[in-house]
């Protein structure tokens with residue numbers, strides 16, 4: 001065993017029901033990560049695994065950052081926990097102020113959660129509460145998009161548009177509708193940055209308004225859909241969605257759980273894509289994933305209406321025991337310090353051309369049927385093996401892991417999103433290993 005490894009191989013894997021996993025396969029072929037530092041994980045055997053995915057799109061500043069570790073340690077010794085229901089502690093307010101200083105102008109009020117899923121459900125609930133508070137109680141409908149991912153709560157799952165995530169769980173929320181997804185491989189295959197075709201797909205919102213009248217409260221989309229396998233918004237699409245929401249008095253929510261904190265080369269995807277929502281969700285990179293934390297940034301107008309417009313007493317009957325948790329707040333402040341000190345969005349911007357070149361060099365005219373990239377994100381779509389969807393990409397994932405590179409697989413799409421501190425030789429290693437694995441795959 002590696003002498004640095006604090007974790008030996010557990011000899012009983014039964015108790016942990018692993019999330020989003022093939023438990024039976026894993027437990028007969030375990031792949032254990034025991035330690036992490038900088039750009040890499042290390043297995044219990046000491047093998048280095050270069051992190052091509054920033055964990056799960058979340059360790060944007062790299063692993064084991066001393067500044068974040070020390071901030072968490074220090075806070076744990078000062079105050080482990082205190083409620084934020086009708087009480088406060090300074091570090092949560094400081095964290096919110098720091099986040100508000102980064103979010104797009106006008107989205108200055110921050111509600112803390114513990115995850116992306118909670119952020120999505122919180123955003124939907126705030127949208128409904130806002131509509132009610134301003135006298136539009138009939139606006140109860142929520143609109144998402146096919147292939148959207150907003151986590152696993154009932155709100156996010158219902159507004160989300162990935163069939164596989166819904167099929168086990170019954171009827172979903174009522175009053176939810178969906179826009180079409182924006183994947184047009186016939187016209188946009190092998191696009192770099194924003195694909196040219198597809199802005200018109202936002203116009204389907206007009207059809208939904210014709211159908212549902214003035215009962216739509218909010219539209220929620222990811223500015224760049226990550227979990228479904230990297231779908232970059234077509235040129236003009238988000239602006240059109242913004243204009244239609246304004247025209248019909250509907251709130252626009254961006255789920256920035258993946259696109260926040262530098263992934264697209266700017267603080268938030270909204271900054272890169274030039275469209276500002278009314279509500280913006282975040283998680284993952286907020287604390288570099290060192291302590292779970294999410295957040296929802298809302299416009300001042302929404303806050304004013306829901307909070308200042310309410311009678312005395314609690315204005316929003318919503319919150320989590322751990323909203324603004326002291327350790328998470330400390331991790332967030334230290335993370336945002338690192339973002340600024342090291343200009344992580346700037347690093348992503350500077351690396352984007354090299355990373356994009358490497359991604360698009362995966363085109364092989366045979367197994368690779370599409371490549372999409374923006375910022376430090378790339379999706380490489382493989383032709384499915386006949387009768388076995390997902391099997392080819394899963395084989396590639398396993399080969400890459402065995403060769404020391406962590407990738408992520410959704411169906412037959414391989415997604416790459418390394419920490420924003422990635423260097424050129426590491427980009428070369430990620431894509432070199434991937435190219436070999438694709439070549440070797442049946």
Ligand SMILES: Cc1ncc(COP(=O)(O)O)c(C=O)c1O
Pocket residue numbers: 114115116117118120149150151152222226227255256257258283284
């Ligand atoms: C856009 C988006 N929203 C929500 C979530 C859910 O986040 P969590 O797994 O932290 O609940 C994710 C996770 O990948 C995501 O990508």
